[in-house]
Amino acid sequence: MNPEFQRNLWLELTPARLLLMAGFVLFLLAASSAAGLPGADLVSTALYYFLVVLWGTRAAALSVIAEIRERTWDFQKLNAISPFAMTWGKLFGATSFTWFGGILCLPFILIPAWRGQGAAAATAELAILILQGVLAQSVSLLTSLNLIRRHHNHWRLDTFLCQITGIVAALTSIGVGDLVSSGPQAQAVPLVWWGMVWDAQRFQFFSLVIFTAWALVGCVRAMRLELRLTNGPFVWLGFLAFLGLYEAGFESWFALRVASSDLASQAGATRLAIADLALAFSAYGMVFLEPKDLVHIRWLIAQARSGRIGRAFLALDCWMLSFGATVLCALVLAVLLWRDPQSIGGEAASSLVLPLLAALGFFTRDIALFVMFRTWSRERGDFAALAALAVLYVVLPQIAGAARSLLVPQLTAPAVPFAAAWTEAALLWAWTVIRVQRRAG
Amino acid sequence: MIKIRDLVFEYPGARALDGVSLDVAPRAITALVGPNGAGKTTLLRLMAALETPFAGSVLVDGLDTRKQPRAVHARLGYLSDFFGLYDGLSVQRCLAFAARAHGIAPELVQQAAIEAVQSVGLGDRLEQAAGDLSRGLRQRLAIAQALVHRPGVLLLDEPAAGLDPQARRDLSRLLLDLRDKGMTLVVSSHILAELEDYSDQMVIIDHGRVAGHAGLKGAELRIRLAAPDPRLKDVLLCQSGIEILRADAWQARVTCQGGAEHRAALLAALIGAGLAVSDFGEDGHALEELYFARLNQSGETKH
Numbered sequence: 001m002n003p004e005f006q007r008n009l010w011l012e013l014t015p016a017r018l019l020l021m022a023g024f025v026l027f028l029l030a031a032s033s034a035a036g037l038p039g040a041d042l043v044s045t046a047l048y049y050f051l052v053v054l055w056g057t058r059a060a061a062l063s064v065i066a067e068i069r070e071r072t073w074d075f076q077k078l079n080a081i082s083p084f085a086m087t088w089g090k091l092f093g094a095t096s097f098t099w100f101g102g103i104l105c106l107p108f109i110l111i112p113a114w115r116g117q118g119a120a121a122a123t124a125e126l127a128i129l130i131l132q133g134v135l136a137q138s139v140s141l142l143t144s145l146n147l148i149r150r151h152h153n154h155w156r157l158d159t160f161l162c163q164i165t166g167i168v169a170a171l172t173s174i175g176v177g178d179l180v181s182s183g184p185q186a187q188a189v190p191l192v193w194w195g196m197v198w199d200a201q202r203f204q205f206f207s208l209v210i211f212t213a214w215a216l217v218g219c220v221r222a223m224r225l226e227l228r229l230t231n232g233p234f235v236w237l238g239f240l241a242f243l244g245l246y247e248a249g250f251e252s253w254f255a256l257r258v259a260s261s262d263l264a265s266q267a268g269a270t271r272l273a274i275a276d277l278a279l280a281f282s283a284y285g286m287v288f289l290e291p292k293d294l295v296h297i298r299w300l301i302a303q304a305r306s307g308r309i310g311r312a313f314l315a316l317d318c319w320m321l322s323f324g325a326t327v328l329c330a331l332v333l334a335v336l337l338w339r340d341p342q343s344i345g346g347e348a349a350s351s352l353v354l355p356l357l358a359a360l361g362f363f364t365r366d367i368a369l370f371v372m373f374r375t376w377s378r379e380r381g382d383f384a385a386l387a388a389l390a391v392l393y394v395v396l397p398q399i400a401g402a403a404r405s406l407l408v409p410q411l412t413a414p415a416v417p418f419a420a421a422w423t424e425a426a427l428l429w430a431w432t433v434i435r436v437q438r439r440a441g
Numbered sequence: 442m443i444k445i446r447d448l449v450f451e452y453p454g455a456r457a458l459d460g461v462s463l464d465v466a467p468r469a470i471t472a473l474v475g476p477n478g479a480g481k482t483t484l485l486r487l488m489a490a491l492e493t494p495f496a497g498s499v500l501v502d503g504l505d506t507r508k509q510p511r512a513v514h515a516r517l518g519y520l521s522d523f524f525g526l527y528d529g530l531s532v533q534r535c536l537a538f539a540a541r542a543h544g545i546a547p548e549l550v551q552q553a554a555i556e557a558v559q560s561v562g563l564g565d566r567l568e569q570a571a572g573d574l575s576r577g578l579r580q581r582l583a584i585a586q587a588l589v590h591r592p593g594v595l596l597l598d599e600p601a602a603g604l605d606p607q608a609r610r611d612l613s614r615l616l617l618d619l620r621d622k623g624m625t626l627v628v629s630s631h632i633l634a635e636l637e638d639y640s641d642q643m644v645i646i647d648h649g650r651v652a653g654h655a656g657l658k659g660a661e662l663r664i665r666l667a668a669p670d671p672r673l674k675d676v677l678l679c680q681s682g683i684e685i686l687r688a689d690a691w692q693a694r695v696t697c698q699g700g701a702e703h704r705a706a707l708l709a710a711l712i713g714a715g716l717a718v719s720d721f722g723e724d725g726h727a728l729e730e731l732y733f734a735r736l737n738q739s740g741e742t743k744h
Contacts, residue, residue: 003541071525078514079542228510294453
């Protein structure tokens with residue numbers, strides 16, 4: 001047996017804990033039944049999510065965070081367990097107690113489903129419930145593996161953040177089928193993805209399988225970094241390509257909801273725009289989560305300066321790759337809009353080039369903000385950057401909106417945001433690079 | 442066994458190690474000493490392939506820690522200064538896990554665990570939970586976990602911190618025993634008197650650089666006579682494996698390259714030559730004197 005899995009079982013599944021969990025689950029279900037609460041399947045489903053998603057994400061996050069807190073992680077890193085075995089040993093071992101409770105709930109969920117909708121529906125529900133649990137827990141573990149690389153001691157905050165990301169992943173997976181077929185057009189519009197009509201539940205299932213697989217791959221890769229192995233950029237680039245293609249497939253859904261946009265009237269440009277948005281979200285997510293190690297950034301700069309571009313490229317962080325992919329995708333879109341506006345929505349399409357490039361400038365500035373705040377504080381830099389973004393995107397527009405009508409109506413000219421965005425981005429990056437170099441040892 | 446060349450390691454805003462080069466001899470105990478914040482722990486972590494250097498290289502048994510970190514991990518045991526244990530597991534399960542995690546085949550786990558507990562004297566505590574052990578016994582268990590796969594290299598960061606005198610003495614004996622069995626040990630410590638008991642080589646780290654190193658096997662011996670005898674220096678010159686630092690008719694200070702047997706032979710030769718030896722022994726402060734002398738030299742060089 002995987003020694004890490006076995007160690008977790010020794011600690012998690014003691015006879016006393018098993019008895020306690022079984023008693024807790026059965027008592028709660030019996031009490032809800034006696035109290036006349038809605039069907040046992042609803043209560044047991046809620047209990048399942050409480051145990052496997054809410055508690056399970058915490059257990060998954062603590063599987064690594066607690067090792068650092070208890071100072072056993074160095075010992076673990078020096079053992080001979082492979083990154084893959086370490087990952088699944090932690091993922092399913094540290095959460096085994098919550099899975100035990102969740103599995104006790106399953107008969108109360110599945111038997112009514114079987115009786116009501118048949119064996120196929122019950123099997124599908126079982127698969128979805130398990131996949132949602134694995135997805136939530138693996139996203140939580142993945143987040144924790146990224147957060148621990150930042151080397152600070154806010155373990156409660158880190159655990160909470162991991163839980164949040166895991167729960168959001170589970171909720172998203174629950175909602176994805178509903179989301180794409182809901183709203184006023186829900187009855188009229190089937191779920192269309194890359195021109196193919198899908199059954200919503202089936203699409204949800206396949207999405208769940210694929211995203212769970214990616215989350216597990218992410219966990220193994222993050223574990224490799226912890227075990228001092230290096231990751232090349234290609235798997236992350238593959239994920240970005242998948243993410244872009246997956247999101248771009250929802251072009252018809254997007255076109256319906258932003259039908260007033262000129263861009264939305266053409267599938268190709270819309271798909272590229274959606275893919276770019278997804279890439280930008282991945283860049284924001286990863287630049288927040290990853291450590292942005294200043295020594296590593298200096299090392300990359302040193303490699304690039306000495307002409308070892310390939311070596312530097314192989315060592316790029318995920319946020320850097322996401323940033324580069326977003327910029328590349330946006331530039332391709334801008335060129336398409338500029339060179340051939342007729343084929344992608346008429347003359348008006350070319351008028352989108354400047355706003356698009358302005359948005360790219362603001363995005364470039366935002367990424368610089370995260371790195372710059374990191375040079376000030378390892379502990380609070382990321383949250384300071386989030387606060388700065390909130391000021392820039394929420395507070396300042398309110399103030400500017402009031403001022404613009406009174407003082408500077410000329411600021412509405414399209415070239416102004418473009419110039420402002422790139423000036424800010426250039427200044428922030430220059431300042432950031434100077435600060436990174438100044439913080440050399 | 443361990444070759445370090447031009448090693449540079451940086452934390453943001455601070456260069457922890459700056460061009461460190463040194464060789465750690467095989468089957469010997471090397472002491473890493475230096476003031477707080479000198480870079481000893483960082484150096485040990487780099488040797489253990491737990492950190493990646495900014496520049497330079499660390500080779501452990503010919504393996505580059507940057508290129509083959511997992512192969513390096515398999516060859517060594519490491520005990521950090523603030524180590525942890527799985528407090529909910531028994532001693533036996535802690536060691537069984539450590540053995541399995543280090544790739545020992547399931548059928549050999551029991552034997553490896555028993556050998557490890559016996560080597561640290563925990564044989565009667567197998568069923569006790571790690572969380573119930575005293576500080577000294579926890580230290581022994583942690584060392585047993587680091588030893589269970591019989592690594593060629595053992596790195597110990599402040600292993601005697603918090604131990605009582607008896608536990609320290611036991612630790613010294615254990616380290617000497619491991620060295621005699623062919624293991625290479627690197628020990629970082631502040632307690633110079635304790636290092637003197639078991640170290641073969643001392644490396645002084647200061648401000649992220651090697652400030653000096655010295656072999657300790659040639660620890661200083663003082664020899665005093667009950668009555669002056671001009672033959673003292675001549676008799677010492679006839680002995681092999683010693684270097685005379687100072688000698689007159691009353692007393693001498695020499696460095697002795699050998700171990701206890703060599704010192705016994707030297708004493709026998711002095712007495713056999715008819716010298717009235719009244720005092721013969723190691724200078725208890727030799728390491729401390731050497732440490733401060735090298736540290737001062739390093740400081741003067743820098744200024």
